[in-house]
Amino acid sequence: MFHIFCPHCGEYREEEEFHAKGEAHIARPLDPDACRDEEWGEFLYFRTNPRGIHHELWVHAAGCRKFFNITRNTQTYEILEVYKLGEMPSVVAE
Amino acid sequence: MSQKNRLQDGGRIDRSKPLTFTFNGDSYQGYAGDTLASALIANGIDVIGRSFKYSRPRGFVAAGAEEPNAVVQLGATEATQIPNVRATQQSLYQGLVAASTNGWPSVETDFMGLVGKLGGKMMPPGFYYKTFMFPQSMWPTYESYIRKAAGLGRASKEKDVDRYDKMNQHTDVLIVGAGPAGLMAALSAARGGARVILADEQNEFGGSLLSSKETIDGKPAMDWVAEVVAELNQFDDVMMLPNSQVNGYHDHNFLTIQQHCTDQFADRAPNGAVAQRLHRVRAKWVVLATGAHERxxxxxxxxxxxxxxxxxxxxxxxxxxxxxxxxxxxxxxxxxxxxxxxxxxxxxxxxxxxxxxxxxxxxxxxxxxxxxxxxxxxxxxxxxxxxxxxxxxxxxxxxxxxxxxxxxxxxxxxxxxxxxxxGWSPVIHLSCHTGARPVWDDEAIGFLPGPTVQKQLTAGAINGVFTTHAALSQGLQAGADALAHLGLEATDSSVPTTEDVTQGKAMALFHIPHNKPTSKAPKQFVDYQNDVTAAGIELACREGFESIEHVKRYTAMGFGTDQGKLGNINGMAIAAKALQKSIPETGTTIFRPNYTPVTFGAIAGRDCGELFDPKRFTAMHAWHVARGAKFEDVGQWKRPWYFPKDNETMQQALNRECLATRESVGILDASTLGKIDIQGKDAREFLGRVYTNAWAKLAVGKCRYGLMCGEDGMVFDDGVTSCLGEHHFLMTTTTGGAAHVLEWLELYHQTEWPEMEVYFTSVTDHWSTMTISGPNSRKLLEKLTDYDVSKDHFAYMDWKPMTVAGVPARVFRISFTGELSFEINVQANYGMHVWNALFEAGEEFNLTPYGTETMHILRAEKGFIIAGQDTDGSVHPFDLGMPWAVAMKKPFSFIGKRGMQREDCVRADRKQLVGLKTIDPNVVLPEGAQGVFDPKAPIPMPMVGHVTSSYWSACLGRSIAMGFVKGGHDKIGEKVYYPLADGRVVEAEICQPVFLDPKGERQHV
Amino acid sequence: MSETNQETLEQPPIKLVMNQLPDANVPFESPLHHVELTKIAEHSGSQGGVVFRELSLGLLTLRCTPNAEQAASIEGILGVALPSNPLTSITSANGELTVMWISPDEWLLQVPQDKAFELESRFFAEVSGHVSLVNVSGGMTVFELSGNDVVKVLKKSTPIDFHDSEFPVGKVVSSIFAKSGATICRTSEQTYQLVVRRSFADYLWLWLQDASKEYGLTVMG
Missing domain, CATH: 3.50.50.60 (FAD/NAD(P)-binding domain)
Structure with a gap:
């Protein structure tokens, strides 16, 4: 059970208020029609699944309904930072 | 029997309060303050159960949570049965009834005891697997016999009459264990102004001091405890939880505490009271003062x-x-x-x-x-x-x-x-729950809590220091450290004085040798609960199991409900010796939640019975109930399934509802459909991106059907969206998909297209939606509104604002039945009034309420899909035969467009949705049946697609079905066969999935 | 029915604001109508640790990221500024209007039922630019809980911290409530409002009765 700081509500809330939405920073290609099948498959299905630092998209589903990003260590489950959409993480894997 | 082992005076029992209790059918007496274990020992009871594998008589070993043998079944009545209770942790109360869990037919004369005695040497580790696995067909027989003989306790056959509950707690400091270390930590933290929870598994605070003759500050230790407890009780922000086992330590300092509220005092909770409460605690800091178990x-x-x-x-x-x-x-x-x-x-x-x-x-x-x-x-x-x-x-x-x-x-x-x-094994279990690996300490001769990322402090014997002075001073320090972390200041507190004796050096000893080799010596038990012996561990090592995790799994060491609290370190030491390694080299297994078994009641709390899952109701629910509706679960909604009259069968009711609708008028409560209000100057463009079809030209007052796909091109929802204003739309979704669709829209708006000016607001519950459908629906509506609802003034796929039965309404002329239909939407607070008015006005037209099943039949007669029934996440709009719902030429590459054009999505032999007419019109295909082209093909036959929707159509007097068939769109008129589980093979003709009124004339009248 | 925009149907209104209130003789049925709270209240003791009543209010969802001009016109209509601090609420001086922060671009407005349409109409007429105001009065209801044991019942139901230091009067949060959700606002020392969805009202009513059982529940009609 994670304890997650919602950057919009400005306080910690329980994990059950949130939905995890997978890896963060997976941008939709600007011109999907120009993508080859492999490129589209890459966008649709392939994720890094790292051991260690991971950037994730979450939504405060039962709260403010805003999406935001979390940097989390997938081994220790520590949440190292949260940041709003459009911002970049300050904690990154080496 | 008298209490032959009871002393005349002393102890923390109240001799003025004798209590009568029953064990294995015999009546005994103990005193208030006893545990079940101490009362049984007082009465001279030696054998409390039989061992799991060898069925040997077993007695009390310990006096606390680590007890492996004295695990009893509790309960005076069938409804109050609780298995897996450690007699050493159960307070005695008047009328307590307990029984041994191991031992069949009885503890004293045990049938399995013969096997154990005869089979001593015949039952090495892996015995059950090696012996009883063959022949495999007999395993269920063996298993039930072994299970019964093993007697792991049992659940009640009746509904538990007690109430259980959960409560969420937040605290600055949670202190686990109220021995000298925990009490001192609590005192220090509380004096510094922190919010504190102090939890201890025993009915009294004091921990080791409860059974000690020591003095603290020159007073008997328990006098000091009483003073500390009294002071802690003065703080508003200190919560004291005796009888409360901290059972799990999870990520980010989330801990669960099982509090025994009344089940320590009575077989059944007094009326209204809660028997056990599970506290779900989020603590800023945790102090583990859990002590140690003697080995x-x-x-x-x-x-x-x-x-x-x-x-x-x-x-x-x-x-x-x-x-x-x-x-x-x-x-x-x-x-x-x-x-x-x-x-x-x-x-x-x-x-x-x-x-x-x-x-x-x-x-x-x-x-x-x-x-x-x-x-x-x-x-x-x-x-x-x-x-x-x-x-x-x-x-x-x-x-x-x-x-x-x-x-x-x-x-x-x-x-x-x-x-x-x-020696003593620090109780490191909770520290292991979050993944910390224990660290061996030669000085303490035991494992200590390993490095952790949790905000965790430790104090006392858990750190391998076993004097009261050390416990008090570490507790004080832990409290001060917690305060410092919280930005609070510790008050002046000093360590109370103790008279600790100096002790000589202990010897690291685990396994006493015998004059015979271990394998020939009398059994030397390491894990009592699973009957793991020193010989068994040595055998495992000889058989090549070198990793301690493997040894554990092979021997079952530590697998019991006690998780090897007493035996694991001894077992590791024996394995280390056999492998000629040190204990730290051999390594340790780690402990997982829960520390002691937790009742299902505490885990379920009040989420059971009527409250197990929310039931969502529409504003007309009470009417449906009164009318005798049978209900269907759609998500959490209770939707009327059908409305049987008199003694009608389901099929009879459906036939009547279908015919009444097609011949006159029926009514459906469609309030559960998801509804999303969409506003903003970019709303129209946004719709064009999330739906597959075109929205640029939908005029105000018009409605349009749309398909929603994922980026993979697969359909996940559908519905009608209406243009309320140039920048204002009302989207409807499937009942079950409403929440997902809203989150989907927000996801794309917030992450991909934040520059678009559009807002989404759920109005699902706000509108009551009642659909009147059938040739007389217009006549019915006319009776309740002054508005002109004639064909010329209110066309198909239009919506109009009007007043219906005195209530302002939005009426949509859309149809899911193929009949002339009006979907009336009013604010839900007035839904029941309008519904009643419709029935009053509808009497002359035999207005017939119908449920989801008739809705499904009527739409299937028209070949309309239901997302989630005729789709399964693997079909795109072309598979569904709905190219008309895809606008490939839209300027923006809408969600799903690229996906549905992948190589695999344009194959000619994809499974495609078609209509199916059985050759025998009286046979209704089972939904889910798999089709084949050649019923004589050898098994396994190549399967070509399954039936998604199948019904008896009273209107057509025959069965109808829809389903997927490979390349089906090019196979109209061809045959497909459905071999069924009962041996029948049903032959069907592939057809267009529109069985009634293919030109759509009925809905346009 | 009345509409602010009286254009003919041949030329439909650009943005339709609809007065959803019916003729006077049409009965109002709250989401807990079927429970007959008034009857329960007659038999419910007055000594309960928890006191329950259902409030029937006009509720509107406002979505906006107000610029200065919008903020001024909204304040002009409401008489109070939108609370921009997360998790805060504000009530107008006459107590008729409460605005609860839901999200950085979302507020819940509570007004008397017969004021919802007036508010919608004024927003439509006076606030320019990107704004959405949606009447949700039928989709939600308001449970008011008070009493000495009210916080214990809340702690059974939601993982929010209700300690005075964390949850002062006026604070508002949206969270899980039992297996549903609620927007929870502390309206006075010992009074909390739960704004819940209509379809879940019956479930939550069952839940609250059960959760209050050990403290005693007083129902107000």
Whole structure:
């Protein structure tokens, strides 16, 4: 059970208020029609699944309904930072 | 039987409050303040159960949570049965009824005991798998027999009458354990102004002090405890939880505490009261002051009742005023356990001998024992005991310096009790729950909590320091550290004074050697609960299991409900010796939640019965119930399924509802459909991106059907969206998909297209939606509105604002049945009024309520899909035969466009949705049936697609179905076969999936 | 029915604001109508640790990221500024209007039922630019809980911290409530409002009765 700081509500809330939405920073290609099948498959299905630092998209589903990003260590489950959409993480894997 | 082992005075029991209880059908007496275990020992009960595998008689070993044997079934009535209760942790109450869980047909005469005795050597580790697995067909028979014989306790056959509950808690500091360390930490944190929760598994705070004769600040230790508890009670922000086991330590300092509220005092909770409460705690800081468990030594026949932890013997004497025998032999590797012999002697019973494995023990406790004239045999060990249901004697032999060989002649002594101590194992379980690996400490001769990322502090014996002074000073420090982390200031507190005795060095000893090899010696038990022996562990190592995790799984060591609290360290030491490694090299297994078994009641809380899952109702629900509707679950909604009249069967009701709708008018409560209000100047463009079809030109007042796909091109939802204003739309979604669709829209708006000016607001619950459908629906509506609803003024796929039965409404002329239909939407607070008015006005038209099943049939007759029934996440709009719902030429590459053009999505032989007409019109295909082109093909036949929707159509007088068929769109008129489980093969013709009114004339009238 | 925009149907209104209130003789049925709270209240003791009543209010969801001009016109209509601090609420001086922060671009407005349409109409007429105001009066209801044991019942139901230091009067949060959700606002020392969805009202009513059982529940009609 994670304890997650919602950057919009400005306080910690329980994990059950949130939905995890997978890896963060997976941008939709600007011109999907120009993508080859492999490129589209890459966008649709392939994720890094790292051991260690991971950037994730979450939504405060039962709260403010805003999406935001979390940097989390997938081994220790520590949440190292949260940041709003459009911002970049300050904690990154080496 | 009288309480023959009870002392005349002393202890923390109340002799003025005798309590009567029942064990295995016999009645006994104990006192308030007793545990079930102390009361049974007072009454001279030696055998509490039978062992799991060998079915050997077993007695009490410990006095706390670590007890492996005294696991009983509790409950005076069938409805109050609780399995897996440790008698050592259960407070005695008037009328308590307990029974052994192991032992069939009875504890005293046990059938399995024969197998155990005969089969001693025949039952090595893996015995059940090796022996009973073949022939495999017999396993279920063996299993039920073994299970019954093993007797792991049982759940009640009746509904639990007690109430259980959960509560969420937040605190600055959660302190686990209210012994000297925990109490001091709590006092320090509370004085500094922190919010504190102090939880302890026992019914009284004090921990080790409860059974100690020590003094603190010159007073009896429990007087000091009483003062601390009184002070803590003064703080508003301190929550004191006795009888509360902290059972799990999870990520980010989330812990669960099982509080026994009334089940420590009564078989059944008083009316309204909660029997057990699960506290879900989020703590800024956690202080683990969980203490240590004494490690018994491993020797021959060490499971015979009468063999106990030394400290447990002292606890029974000092706290409960019960001496668990008459003739004591104490075996030890350390000074501390001498206190047990002293306590025994001071209680007026005979200490036969202290057997110390060390050659030359020195210290004040040893002197105290000598002063009492107790005989001390140094450099020796108890290599085995005699007896079966109780110890009758012991064999003592001299040992070499390291304690792994018998070096001389064996002496036999008479005794009925063997107390042993191999030192103390810190209770590190909770620290392991979050993944920390324990660290071996040579000084403490035990594992200590490993490095952790949790905001966790530790104090006292968990750190391998075993004096009261150390516990108090570490507790004070932990409290101060927590305050510092919280930005609070510690007040001046000093460590209370104690008179700790100096102790000599302990010896690292786990397994007492026998004069015979381990494999030939009497059984030396390591894990009592799973009957794991030293010989079994050595065998596992010989058979090639080198990793401690493998040894554990092969022998089942630590797999019991006690998780090997007593046995694991001994087992690892034995494995290490067998593998010729050190204990840290061998490694350790880690403990997982929960620390002790938790009742299902506490886990479920009040999420059971009516409250198990929310039931969502529309504003007309009470009417449906009164009308006798059968309900169907759609998500959490309760939707009317059909409305049987008199003694109608379901099919009869459906036939009547279908015909009434097509011939006159029917009504459906469609309020559960998801509805999303969409506003903003970019709303129209946004719709164009999330739906597959075109929205640029939808005029105000018009409605349009749309398909929603994922980026993979697969359909996940559909519905009608209406243009309320140039920048204002009302989207409808499937009932089950509403929440997902709203989150989907927000996802794309917030992450991909934040520049678009559009807002989404759920209005699902706000509107009551009632659909009147059928040729007389217009006549019905006309009776309730002044608005002109004629064909010329209110066209198909338009919506109009009007007043219906006095209530402002939005009416949508859309149809899911193929009939003339009006979907009336009013604010839900007035839905029931309009519904009633429709029935009043509809009487002359035989207005017939119908449910989801008739809706499904009517739409299937028209070939309309239901997302989630005719789609399964693997079909795109072209598979569904709906190219008209895809606008490939839209300027923006809408969601799903690229996906549905992937190579695999444009294959000609994809499974495609078609209509299916059985050759025999009376046969209704089962939904889910798999089709084949050649029913004579060898098995496994190539499957070509399944039936998604199938019904009896009363309107058509035949069965109809829809389903997927490979390349089906090009196979209209061809045959497909459905071999069924009962051997029948149903032949069907592939057709267009529109069975009724293919030109759509009925809905356009 | 009345509409602010009286254009003919041949030329439909650009943005339709609809007065959803019916003729006077049409009965109002709250989401807990079927429970007959008034009857329960007659038999419910007055000594309960928890006191329950259902409030029937006009509720509107406002979505906006107000610029200065919008903020001024909204304040002009409401008489109070939108609370921009997360998790805060504000009530107008006459107590008729409460605005609860839901999200950085979302507020819940509570007004008397017969004021919802007026508010919608004024927003439509006076606030320019990107704004959405949606009447959700039928989709939600308001449970008011008070009493000495009210916080214990809340702690059974939601993982929010209700300690005075964390949850002062006026604070508002949206969270899980039992197996549903609620927007929870502390309206006075010992009074909390739960704004819940209509379809879950019956479930939550069952839940609250059960959760209050050990403290005693007083129902107000």
């Amino acid at each position: 018994p030594l491993v020797f021959g026949n060490n499971d015979v009742p009468g063999c106990m932890q030394a400290s447990a013997v002292s606890t029974y004497i000092n706290r409960f005023s019960v001496v668990p025998g008459n003739e004591l032999v104490l075996m030890t590797s350390n000074d501390g356990a001498y206190q047990t012999a002293i306590d025994w002697h001071d209680a007026g019973r005979h200490v036969v001998a202290i057997v110390d494995a060390r050659k030359n023990p020195q210290g004040s406790l040893i002197d105290a024992a000598r002063e009492r004239g107790i005989s001390i045999m140094v450099g020796s060990g108890v290599i085995e005991v005699q007896g079966s249901k109780r110890v009758t004697g012991v064999s003592v032999a001299p040992l070499n310096d390291v304690g792994d060989k018998v070096t001389g002649a064996i002496a036999k002594l008479k005794a009925d009790t063997v107390a042993s101590s191999g």
